[in-house]
Amino acid sequence: MAVVRDLRTLLRLGSFRRLLAVRLLSQGADGVYQVALAAYVVFSPEKQTSPAAIATAMAVLLLPYSLVGPFAGVLLDRWRRRQVFLYGNLLRALLASATAVLIAAEVPDRFFYVSALCVTAVNRFVLAGLSAALPRVVDDERLVMANSLSPTAGTLAATAGGGLAFLVRLVGADSDAAVVLLGAGLYLCAGLASLRLGREQLGPDLPPTRPRLSTALSGTAHDLVAAVRHLAAPERREAAWALGTMTLMRFCYGALLVLVLMLCRYAFSTTTEAGLALLGLALGVSGAGFFVAAVVTPWAAGRFGPVRWIALCAAAACVLELALGLPFAVAPMLVAAFVLGLTTQGAKIATDTIVQSAVDDGFRGRVFSLYDVLFNIAFVGAAGVAALMLPPDGRSSVLVVTVAGVYGAVSLAMFRFRAP
Numbered sequence: 001m002a003v004v005r006d007l008r009t010l011l012r013l014g015s016f017r018r019l020l021a022v023r024l025l026s027q028g029a030d031g032v033y034q035v036a037l038a039a040y041v042v043f044s045p046e047k048q049t050s051p052a053a054i055a056t057a058m059a060v061l062l063l064p065y066s067l068v069g070p071f072a073g074v075l076l077d078r079w080r081r082r083q084v085f086l087y088g089n090l091l092r093a094l095l096a097s098a099t100a101v102l103i104a105a106e107v108p109d110r111f112f113y114v115s116a117l118c119v120t121a122v123n124r125f126v127l128a129g130l131s132a133a134l135p136r137v138v139d140d141e142r143l144v145m146a147n148s149l150s151p152t153a154g155t156l157a158a159t160a161g162g163g164l165a166f167l168v169r170l171v172g173a174d175s176d177a178a179v180v181l182l183g184a185g186l187y188l189c190a191g192l193a194s195l196r197l198g199r200e201q202l203g204p205d206l207p208p209t210r211p212r213l214s215t216a217l218s219g220t221a222h223d224l225v226a227a228v229r230h231l232a233a234p235e236r237r238e239a240a241w242a243l244g245t246m247t248l249m250r251f252c253y254g255a256l257l258v259l260v261l262m263l264c265r266y267a268f269s270t271t272t273e274a275g276l277a278l279l280g281l282a283l284g285v286s287g288a289g290f291f292v293a294a295v296v297t298p299w300a301a302g303r304f305g306p307v308r309w310i311a312l313c314a315a316a317a318c319v320l321e322l323a324l325g326l327p328f329a330v331a332p333m334l335v336a337a338f339v340l341g342l343t344t345q346g347a348k349i350a351t352d353t354i355v356q357s358a359v360d361d362g363f364r365g366r367v368f369s370l371y372d373v374l375f376n377i378a379f380v381g382a383a384g385v386a387a388l389m390l391p392p393d394g395r396s397s398v399l400v401v402t403v404a405g406v407y408g409a410v411s412l413a414m415f416r417f418r419a420p
Helices: 002-011 014-043 051-076 081-105 109-136 140-172 176-196 213-231 234-267 272-304 306-325 330-358 361-389 397-416
Strands: none
Touching: 002 014, 002 140, 014 051, 014 081, 014 109, 014 140, 014 176, 014 234, 014 272, 051 109, 051 234, 051 361, 081 109, 081 176, 109 140, 140 176, 140 272, 213 234, 213 361, 234 272, 234 306, 234 330, 234 361, 234 397, 272 306, 272 330, 306 330, 306 397, 361 397
């Protein structure tokens, strides 16, 4: 297979192997930690989980990406990247250990959320640093290949970490604190692995004079405003519409995820262990839909065009989510999870393609930063709306119909869209 051959080529590069090890351990720890938080918030036997608690947890996990993400690059251009990996992962190991202590001590939830918020905020710097450091360990000829394979490997590591957390939680340790400590151990390993890289090896190359930090941060905010104005130009209407529709589809996916969490916790299972196992199965099936989307979308977007493919994805989600969601039964829910994984990721790949082709090269980085902010805020907003609409057991026909209506509106708008 071409992917295996490319990866074998890259792994011959010692510095790339060492940087990849940091990524795999770091993102594997992220997967463990995030599943541990979800298990504590949703599936702890002693807690009466509510949609509001789930919405709070999602805000803790995702808002740092939205608020910190656009500004992370400013600081990363001032700090040695190897040191970011070392101290960032050591700090996360310490904070995750503190989270485990807070869970074991059964302190009020506000202290737990502050600790978790700090861990996920540091994560933004580590992930951005991993991407920024890649050109320092791979030559120009192999950079595109590395940019394709390295983040994919990290995503797989995060998935594997989440699976390990599910396994430990269900089989080995009936303690959320123990699973969080496992994540802390992996963060520690990631920090130590970074010591195999040279202190100066990953850059950045610091210029003799740099703007003041306050000037650089205000410049970043100005750049985001410039990205909005760039998208508002008539010749980039297609990219703006695609971003808007993807934001709405992400909103729908987030609302339905909260619904599935509540169904798995209360309606579909009699024990927390059974509910956690069912949630793991649903997320795995949705992940399979993501994989199928990656295989199908290049052909479908070429056959119908990216805009029409987004419209078809939204239409399929509208019809099938309504048909499969309203029975509130396990088997239809699993099929719906696969469909929503496929349609959401299919639309996202098409949106990425539209933005990359329609936006000027000098604005792509800023537009994708804006894209990231919209993506995560939509997810958190969806959790908040679901918290207001869902009953305790998660069975809400109103939410299912509302989400189907949003999908339908997105589909209709994109079918009727005409580029200038």
